[in-house]
Amino acid sequence: MFLVHKTIKKSYVTIFFEFPSILNLNTQTYITKVGANCRTTQWLRTVTQPFSSRELSPNSMDVKAKTKAAEKPSTCITKSCQESDGSHGSTAARKVATPDNWEKVLDNIRRMREGRDAPVDKMGANQCWDKNAPPKVRRFQVLVSLMLSSQTKDEITFNAMQRLREHGLTVENLLDTVPELLGKIIYPVAFWKKKVSYLHNTCTALARDHDHDIPDSVAGLCKLPGVGPKMAHLTMEIAWGKLTGIGVDTHVHRISNRLRWTGRKETSTPEATRAALQDWLPKHLWGEVNLLLVGFGQQTCLPVGPKCSECLNSCDKLCPAAGVRSSPAKPGSKSSKRTASVASQQAGKKKK
Numbered sequence: 001m002f003l004v005h006k007t008i009k010k011s012y013v014t015i016f017f018e019f020p021s022i023l024n025l026n027t028q029t030y031i032t033k034v035g036a037n038c039r040t041t042q043w044l045r046t047v048t049q050p051f052s053s054r055e056l057s058p059n060s061m062d063v064k065a066k067t068k069a070a071e072k073p074s075t076c077i078t079k080s081c082q083e084s085d086g087s088h089g090s091t092a093a094r095k096v097a098t099p100d101n102w103e104k105v106l107d108n109i110r111r112m113r114e115g116r117d118a119p120v121d122k123m124g125a126n127q128c129w130d131k132n133a134p135p136k137v138r139r140f141q142v143l144v145s146l147m148l149s150s151q152t153k154d155e156i157t158f159n160a161m162q163r164l165r166e167h168g169l170t171v172e173n174l175l176d177t178v179p180e181l182l183g184k185i186i187y188p189v190a191f192w193k194k195k196v197s198y199l200h201n202t203c204t205a206l207a208r209d210h211d212h213d214i215p216d217s218v219a220g221l222c223k224l225p226g227v228g229p230k231m232a233h234l235t236m237e238i239a240w241g242k243l244t245g246i247g248v249d250t251h252v253h254r255i256s257n258r259l260r261w262t263g264r265k266e267t268s269t270p271e272a273t274r275a276a277l278q279d280w281l282p283k284h285l286w287g288e289v290n291l292l293l294v295g296f297g298q299q300t301c302l303p304v305g306p307k308c309s310e311c312l313n314s315c316d317k318l319c320p321a322a323g324v325r326s327s328p329a330k331p332g333s334k335s336s337k338r339t340a341s342v343a344s345q346q347a348g349k350k351k352k
């Protein structure tokens with residue numbers, strides 16, 4: 001039955017014919033064995049759950065609505081919080097082909113990022129924690145900086161982290177800090193009110209369940225309030241030194257799509273981009289690609305008006321999006337000089 005199911009993946013017909021035997025199986029065992037897709041998984045859970053619990057729903061429309069609603073978040077959270085330990089992210093068959101010239105494109109980005117002078121290099125999550133603090137406290141500070149950084153500029157996060165550290169950035173101390181004061185300290189971080197509540201609830205969970213340390217797995221981190229897969233993977237890398245997945249923020253998402261690193265179709269969410277990248281990008285580059293692309297997105301491949309005329313990937317005709325939404329290069333600008341110097345070096349090499 002598993003073979004037939006794999007052949008006709010989306011068809012429920014196979015399941016229907018094998019229905020009695022499925023019911024004899026533990027549903028979770030079946031799902032694990034066949035690697036059923038999410039719709040099938042949800043459907044199976046619905047049809048195999050005891051009738052008594054199904055009857056709790058007032059009518060079948062509710063069951064349908066709940067099933068639909070449950071598909072989206074549970075899919076994302078469960079899948080995206082999985083850790084990967086293979087050379088590629090996905091243990092399933094690869095869906096995204098390795099893009100042409102990706103090594104050359106990445107190398108060009110490395111060259112453009114040689115100065116390491118983007119906001120993320122000076123004020124990113126890796127620069128916010130107290131290097132003299134005990135390991136547990138350092139790890140906690142990494143997590144807090146990533147929680148604050150969501151939808152917030154690096155400068156604002158960095159300054160808020162400095163104020164928090166002056167106040168005393170430990171689990172115990174934040175638990176003793178009243179929300180009003182915590183709000184004043186982290187303001188003007190985006191969604192600061194919500195983040196005050198996330199921080200307080202996270203500290204409560206860390207004190208209660210983790211001996212004031214942070215969880216050492218993506219799944220554990222994703223259980224904390226306000227922590228999503230991007231934060232979890234970056235926390236694992238920075239705080240624990242473990243590479244579990246690519247941290248895909250808005251810059252990595254946008255640039256990967258512009259470069260067509262996500263396959264034929266554009267991906268609509270950072271999580272879909274992460275899955276696509278992990279399909280083909282060698283694992284030893286997962287850590288590097290986040291920092292490279294974030295800084296590149298802050299300085300050159302901007303969300304609006306990317307500086308294509310200053311970009312080496314445009315010069316080498318390697319970017320499918322080059323010039324589409326570009327802004328003119330400013331003569332004498334830092335990146336324009338950098339591009340000119342790298343381009344002349346390349347020309348010199350070719351002559352030789």
Ligand code: SF4
Binds near residue numbers: 300313321
């Ligand atoms: S050519 Fe333009 S769109 Fe393409 S990577 Fe460079 S800056 Fe971004």
